[in-house]
Amino acid sequence: MLIESPTYPNAIATLEGAGAALVTYPLEFGTQGHHWDIDAMEQLMGQTRPRSAYLIPDFHNPTGALLPDAQRSELAEALRRHRVVPVFDESLVELGLEDGRMATPMSALITDSVTVGSVSKIYWGGLRIGWMRIPRHRMGHFASSRLGLDLGAPVLEQLVTVELMSNHDGVVADCRSRLRAARDLLAAQVRTWLPEWKLIVPSGGIALWAELPEARSGVLSIAARNHGLRLVAGPNFAPAGGLDRWVRLPYTVTESELQQVGPRLSAAWEEATSMIGVDRPTWPASWREHHGNAGKT
Secondary structure, three states: OEEEEOOOHHHHHHHHHOOOOOEEEEOEEEOOEEEOOHHHHHHHHHHHOOOEEEEOOOOOOOOOOOOOHHHHHHHHHHHHHOOOEEEEEOOOOOOEOOOOOOOOOHHHHOOOOEEEEEOOOOOOOOOOOEEEEOOHHHHHHHHHHHHOOOOOOOHHHHHHHHHHHOOHHHHHHHHHHHHHHHHHHHHHHHHHHOOOOEOOOOOEOOEEEEEOOOOOHHHHHHHHHOOOOOOEEHHHHOOOOOOOOEEEEEOOOOHHHHOOHHHHHHHHHHHHHHOOOOOOOOOOHHHHHHHOOOOOO
């Protein structure tokens, strides 16, 4: 199965738990942030011949990258050409924080695709209601697989979701406004307290994806606990290993909490960089091939 790197950690765990052999495509990184090289992805498909793909084209988790409309038809054609059945994660599709405009849905460009969505990013993280849009000819297989997991979502949570959906547009507008302010506040905190970190503010999503001066995000996540922060280190987002120069910084907490992030994160980074005898990560060959050497991303 073709999967991006970095990507959503729970997706990695789910696919590996199901016995999938993962083929990793490393997102490119440039002055404008992370982006997809469709030609490179298609070359990888031709070499490895995956049967399916799990992709996040809309405010990618964790980078916040958005696949441009101009590349969407190219990606759809490449997937069709190599007979790859894609699963598109649209959990963050409505979280554009600039103009709120939604890109062309990938499912409109490639009909034999599966899309997954969730209300947890818009309404509340504890409301675990999601859905899948599945081509009719694949419905039987997916329905039978579901029976091995559970018998359905809790009725109370479904009723709560229906009630919230009655004012969906208003809830989404409020969510975007809150997240936009939170994103800008967190970015300002990082730039003030940790100016040596590389930060490109995304146009949507729920987190910043920061590049560290040294490959120490694993150590940083441990040190952060001593300063009241809980961080997820970069390697957790790497299906093939690596990414210890990166850390995800969510901006979904309250304004008062975000205002404390800068000094706490700075103190945690100082502690992390003062540690000696820390093993550096072993970078996979696929990542070195795309990014030049193990010390850069």
